[in-house]
Amino acid sequence: MRDFLPADKARRERVLAVIRERYRAHGFDEIETPVVEEHGRLHAGIGGDNEKLSYSILRRGLDADGIRAAADDPAALSDLGLRYDLTVPLARFYATNRGQLPTVFRSIQIGPVWRAERPQKGRYRQFVQCDIDIMGDDSARAEAELIVASLDTIDALGLEGGVVRVNDRRALDWMLDSFGFAEDERPGVLITIDKLDKVGADGVAEELRGRGVTPAAVDAFEAFLKRPKTLEYNPYGERQIRKALPEGAPDEIVAHLVSLGEAVTAARSDAGEPPLIYDPFLVRGMGYYTGTIFELAHPSVDYSLGGGGRYDGMIGRFLGQQVPAVGFSIGFERIVDLVAELEAESAQAVVLVHDADVPVAELLAHKAALLREGDVARVRLERRPKNLKALLERASADGYTGFAALRAGDAVGDLEVKPLS
Numbered sequence: 283m284r285d286f287l288p289a290d291k292a293r294r295e296r297v298l299a300v301i302r303e304r305y306r307a308h309g310f311d312e313i314e315t316p317v318v319e320e321h322g323r324l325h326a327g328i329g330g331d332n333e334k335l336s337y338s339i340l341r342r343g344l345d346a347d348g349i350r351a352a353a354d355d356p357a358a359l360s361d362l363g364l365r366y367d368l369t370v371p372l373a374r375f376y377a378t379n380r381g382q383l384p385t386v387f388r389s390i391q392i393g394p395v396w397r398a399e400r401p402q403k404g405r406y407r408q409f410v411q412c413d414i415d416i417m418g419d420d421s422a423r424a425e426a427e428l429i430v431a432s433l434d435t436i437d438a439l440g441l442e443g444g445v446v447r448v449n450d451r452r453a454l455d456w457m458l459d460s461f462g463f464a465e466d467e468r469p470g471v472l473i474t475i476d477k478l479d480k481v482g483a484d485g486v487a488e489e490l491r492g493r494g495v496t497p498a499a500v501d502a503f504e505a506f507l508k509r510p511k512t513l514e515y516n517p518y519g520e521r522q523i524r525k526a527l528p529e530g531a532p533d534e535i536v537a538h539l540v541s542l543g544e545a546v547t548a549a550r551s552d553a554g555e556p557p558l559i560y561d562p563f564l565v566r567g568m569g570y571y572t573g574t575i576f577e578l579a580h581p582s583v584d585y586s587l588g589g590g591g592r593y594d595g596m597i598g599r600f601l602g603q604q605v606p607a608v609g610f611s612i613g614f615e616r617i618v619d620l621v622a623e624l625e626a627e628s629a630q631a632v633v634l635v636h637d638a639d640v641p642v643a644e645l646l647a648h649k650a651a652l653l654r655e656g657d658v659a660r661v662r663l664e665r666r667p668k669n670l671k672a673l674l675e676r677a678s679a680d681g682y683t684g685f686a687a688l689r690a691g692d693a694v695g696d697l698e699v700k701p702l703s
Contacts, residue, residue, distance in 0.1 A: 308431035387417045445578075447579055483508055518556045524536060570595065631662075632699055634663050
């Protein structure tokens, strides 16, 4: 959990402003949910490993004896917790407010979430997520809208060239079934498959055998991973998808993925190559995904800058009837470190450096007069120090563009503003 100095905070807000503006341009509306949710909702078995990293809030009114009595039951100790993502709160929000929302609802959620991570570079215990979600649309149009809006957003931040890796949880389930993995083996198998890019085919096969899963299924999967491949290049489309999967992939799933690519390619026709890659081994760890899943990649880094997927089963847990839903989250903390410095607002930010004997009434009159000018957005009052240079350097670092010297008796509206750089 970090503090941010004024210059860092201003930079983060400029990036957030671009993200909000692009999301809104694509027809999404911003909502806000509480940072606290019910303990049972946060631990309903749909948050994957993030549930283990959640912060719980001790029940109010428990004394020492009550704490000892409930020590072995987390639900008895805690009735609330800090949200570990924005998707679970969104599902609860939609179930609560559905009657006031359109049939197809496009939401923006931007806010902090908390996970009890082991702190390291790029992993924080408090961080900002930027989510867009579409509820009420079960077609590939919803996924396409999310992908196009997300790519448009990183373009606006100066990170052109992004691509989205795409898969479908239904295709993964079908593939594992075709190899012969038992249904109860699949969660562990998926954890291992997710390491394919790190340990390779041999490493995956070795770990699967170490898990004790069906030996014949491991043999079939290993043979598939090591099958001969041609060097033929295929852009995203039916041929690429079918060549990446075992023979006999369900037509319905393939057609859904193909129509997604056609929609995104049409919207990004000026980008050249289709900005999608089919990855049959993309897993995504969240347990609530039910269909299409995706990750945002950029050539400047070897890690993802965001991702998401379809979670059609989640809202039904709270509403009592199924509602299709799909979301995409941009990794704000990763992106804010990558983007070049965005230009600050064009209006001036002025430091009024005044002598110690200037009456308060005069100070505030000069400040108000500057703020009434159309091209001045901010004014800070600073008493003249012995080291004026240090003060002006700090003001420049804080985003101020000019300064004016003020003495007692100076006429209001008659100050000379000089540039800081």
